Amino acid sequence: MISWRKHYKRGLIAIGLLLSTSASIYAQGDAKNGEKLFKANCTACHALDKQLVGPALGGIVDKVKSEQNLDTDWLHKWIKDNKALRASGDKYANEIFEKFNKTEMTAFPNLTDQEIDDILEYTTNPPAPEPAADAAANGADTNSITSIEAQKRESMNSKIILISLMSIGGLLLWLLFKLRQLVKLQQTDELVGLNATRATSFGDIYNKYQNVGKGILVLLGIFAAYGLWNSLMWIGVYKGYKPEQPIYFSHKIHAGENKIDCQLCHSSAKYGKVSEIPSMNVCMNCHRNIAEYNGKYMEPGKDKAFYDGEIQKIYAATGWDPASQQYTGKTQPVEWTRIHNMPDFVYFNHAQHVVAGETAIINSYNKKNPDAKIDVVCKACHGQVDTMNVVQMANDFTMGWCIECHRTTEVDMNNGYNKEYFKNLHEKLKKQYGSGAKITVDAIGGLECGKCHY
């Protein structure tokens, strides 16, 4: 029943899509859709009004027509696969490639003709910028609300810490005072006590000591409680941990607004244990030509001047002089603060999760969170990073968290990797649990201490 409904819904959507595309075939190109496509695929290298990595694309249809006598057919070929076009010996394609120092433009074989027409329509007739009210509404999105809540929670936490520290300080003062009293007492006892009997004096001291002893016990008790409470607290503090970074790099602007793929920057996640922070050269691939921020999105409290200043820091770090378009050779390292960091005795491997576990993790996550589905595997563990201006830990990253997911995630036994790797095991498990049984990560060893600990 449910799956029938799903199909029904899909059918409706398909019909809707068909109708809308067939409608727009007659409308030449849809500039609004073109704008979206342009932002997602081209802004890394092109702007309409100025040269970035590639030439300015405003009015490009007219330009190639009047200057080169080429029509949109040529543009379609170029955008779909400029390399092939160059290889075919096309004169202008090779000319412009030379002119841009043989900088490779990405090929876009996936764009349909209609989509390319939409993009070209956008470069010819860009829609007027949206009114300011919209930008303001954009700024006050839900993301900033949650971050305000997080800030409130953080300030609550620091208040609690402050109060505890103050009470501990108070107790210490009290203890010092008591000790002083004791010392004084002993001194006076010694002076006066020459004639007094030892027994009374001892009893006196014992009584005093007993009080101090009680005080110390109470103090230790409070320390222990504080320690326990603090260790509980730390879980919360790690989750949501977002240190200040040397460059204000916004994932919302890069991965969200500009839809840049996580793995373009964190490319090593696929291949190995760590998913590194990109080097400054990766930034320069784009920022050699993006010297200013002209995006519509503004985080409340930030402005263009702020973002421009942050981009300048990339140039300072790499020694790039934007005026002469050359490297000066003077570089400064950028030291990002690590946010996620497992203790040394834990073995965590990104490739195991991002490659072998990808579909299993996405499917299982979407089943558990029907209201907040994810499309990128990273988000199952790191949260909706593409909505975060500042990355913060989205989970507590404890052993319990790893194990909870291993217990509840059904492994995809048919993906290439597992099919080979677990061939024998799979047969055994089928016998043990029956062929239709669910195999979760714990069944393939995901709860064995040695798999996660050196």
Ligand code: HEC
């Ligand atoms: C990785 C950078 C990059 C991306 C992404 C990119 N381009 Fe380019 N594009 C270039 C470069 C560089 C050139 C100049 C020619 C060369 O060096 O190949 C160029 C040239 C062009 C030209 C020829 C311009 C002229 O003056 O004749 C067109 C048209 C074009 N790109 C369209 C697009 C479109 C549309 C997209 C997005 C779907 C896009 N490009 C994405 C880098 C890029």
Ligand code: HEC
């Ligand atoms: C344009 C490059 C770029 C893209 C695209 C990008 N990141 Fe990042 N990422 C960075 C940089 C730079 C840092 C270090 C600064 C920081 O923590 O914000 C970082 C930090 C992180 C961290 C924290 C690392 C730590 O210190 O523990 C996580 C997690 C992360 N990125 C996940 C993602 C995910 C998920 C995506 C896709 C939704 C993504 N990134 C897309 C550049 C990028």
Ligand code: HEC
């Ligand atoms: C794939 C292209 C690409 C890469 C790689 C890239 N950026 Fe950006 N960056 C952009 C775009 C696009 C914008 C937004 C420009 C606009 O809207 O006018 C931007 C904006 C920025 C801004 C201003 C907004 C903000 O996030 O604070 C900073 C700072 C910045 N980038 C830093 C970096 C750093 C540091 C790296 C390397 C770790 C990097 N970028 C890598 C494309 C890229």
Ligand code: HEC
């Ligand atoms: C199964 C959960 C999980 C998934 C899926 C996942 N990560 Fe991680 N990520 C972690 C853990 C755990 C760490 C801490 C690793 C450590 O400290 O050794 C981490 C650390 C990082 C770091 C900091 C550098 C490092 O390697 O320690 C970056 C950057 C990062 N992840 C990006 C990504 C990106 C991008 C993706 C998607 C391609 C992704 N992660 C998918 C759990 C995950």
Ligand code: HEC
């Ligand atoms: C979002 C769910 C999820 C989380 C969280 C998670 N894992 Fe996994 N893990 C998986 C899946 C799924 C696999 C199986 C991948 C496959 O198909 O081979 C896996 C496999 C593994 C394996 C290989 C097991 C084997 O027998 O080959 C290790 C080791 C591992 N994870 C360690 C960790 C550690 C350490 C953490 C916590 C820091 C963690 N995982 C958190 C989903 C998760």
Ligand code: HEC
């Ligand atoms: C799926 C991965 C995984 C498995 C399986 C696993 N651990 Fe852990 N373990 C972790 C992670 C991750 C941490 C670090 C947690 C943290 O830093 O908060 C940890 C921490 C620990 C600690 C330190 C305690 C602490 O609070 O820091 C001990 C002890 C430990 N594990 C023992 C074991 C034993 C014994 C087993 C087998 C029964 C086991 N672990 C199985 C992932 C795992």
